[in-house]
Amino acid sequence: xxxxxxxxxxxxxxxxxxxxxxxxxxxxxxxxxxxxxxxxxxxxxxxxxxxxxxxxxxxxxxxxxxxxxxxxxxxxxxxxxxxxxxxxxxxxxxxxxxxxxxxxxxxxxxxxxxxxxxxxxxxxxxxxxxxxxxxxxxxxxxxxxxxxxxxxxxxxxxxxxxxxxxxxxxxxxxxxxxxxxxxxxxxxxxxxxxxxxxxxxxxxxxxxxxxxxxxxxxxxxxxxxxxxxxxxxx
Amino acid sequence: xxxxxxxxxxxxxxxxxxxxxxxxxxxxxxxxxxxxxxxxxxxxxxxxxxxxxxxxxxxxxxxxxxxxxxxxxxxxxxxxxxxxxxxxxxxxxxxxxxxxxxxxxxxxxxxxxxxxxxxxxxxxxxxxxxxxxxxxxxxxxxxx
Ligand SMILES: [Zn+2]
Numbered sequence: 001x002x003x004x005x006x007x008x009x010x011x012x013x014x015x016x017x018x019x020x021x022x023x024x025x026x027x028x029x030x031x032x033x034x035x036x037x038x039x040x041x042x043x044x045x046x047x048x049x050x051x052x053x054x055x056x057x058x059x060x061x062x063x064x065x066x067x068x069x070x071x072x073x074x075x076x077x078x079x080x081x082x083x084x085x086x087x088x089x090x091x092x093x094x095x096x097x098x099x100x101x102x103x104x105x106x107x108x109x110x111x112x113x114x115x116x117x118x119x120x121x122x123x124x125x126x127x128x129x130x131x132x133x134x135x136x137x138x139x140x141x142x143x144x145x146x147x148x149x150x151x152x153x154x155x156x157x158x159x160x161x162x163x164x165x166x167x168x169x170x171x172x173x174x175x176x177x178x179x180x181x182x183x184x185x186x187x188x189x190x191x192x193x194x195x196x197x198x199x200x201x202x203x204x205x206x207x208x209x210x211x212x213x214x215x216x217x218x219x220x221x222x223x224x225x226x227x228x229x230x231x232x233x234x
Numbered sequence: 235x236x237x238x239x240x241x242x243x244x245x246x247x248x249x250x251x252x253x254x255x256x257x258x259x260x261x262x263x264x265x266x267x268x269x270x271x272x273x274x275x276x277x278x279x280x281x282x283x284x285x286x287x288x289x290x291x292x293x294x295x296x297x298x299x300x301x302x303x304x305x306x307x308x309x310x311x312x313x314x315x316x317x318x319x320x321x322x323x324x325x326x327x328x329x330x331x332x333x334x335x336x337x338x339x340x341x342x343x344x345x346x347x348x349x350x351x352x353x354x355x356x357x358x359x360x361x362x363x364x365x366x367x368x369x370x371x372x373x374x375x376x377x378x
Binding site: 009071080088098100102103105106 | 243
């Protein structure tokens, strides 16, 4: 039997969406430094370029370039509320599989650390397809996912490890709250988020299956990334 | 949510996206607010030609806002010479600034926002809620 059968939308609701909704502000306070390749991708876009940040989280990439226009979206309304503080950009709450944007309309899209949260192979391909469908001819998408191969990270996974994992997020309780006797305030709380860790070559394969063409690909700090376009139908 | 954004949104249902009636979304019971932002004349000039102007006009009409010009304003309509003294120079080094039209468009597209209300799909009739300036496009499971 396919292990994927137990997974899907309901599984992601419990193991991804509910978790981000609860850890939103703590998560946001730890996510402020843009990664170099993503920052460069956004800075090199021509002034006036219009695009999407699918799964924008706290909106840290919305702060990079004020001369382009980005519509960010996130599944978590708590994260979307944090992300909306970055003019001229905009933020909506949306699901990656049901993006509320016209097809073939955008110059670029980024989706950073999002696709690995979908819990079946088919849904991950569908998510990438959903992003690529928004691109107009010549438009480029930059997609980042967590790598299985991250021996140098503190998590230490190697290619021998299981690809579908639960990753803990520890929210430290505040000592001040504990001291003041506030309910629950002093205790550490651990949340688990579902991840599919991508193997070398797997992201490129998923892009192909999604009707895309890989323009550039690489590995940066425990992540696989691609720049992809929508394959032109001949 | 600033009005500019609505030009880049459509119904989230896959069956609606390919139908012309799903774009633009229609505001309903919209509470508007003015969110002051710094004007970036270059941004405005670059974005204007990318807008579906008919959709923009439909939106402002439905919101009861002043009418937009019939056509997308040309770049030269967005600037105005700020040097009034004609003897001051030979034109090349004449300073220019945003025209009244550019200022009006900045207020309308970048500052006028839907604080709360709904956005309605013209094809399926589904209403997407806007709360605290953020539209929510998550679909109930029976609609996906
Ligand atoms: Zn619809």
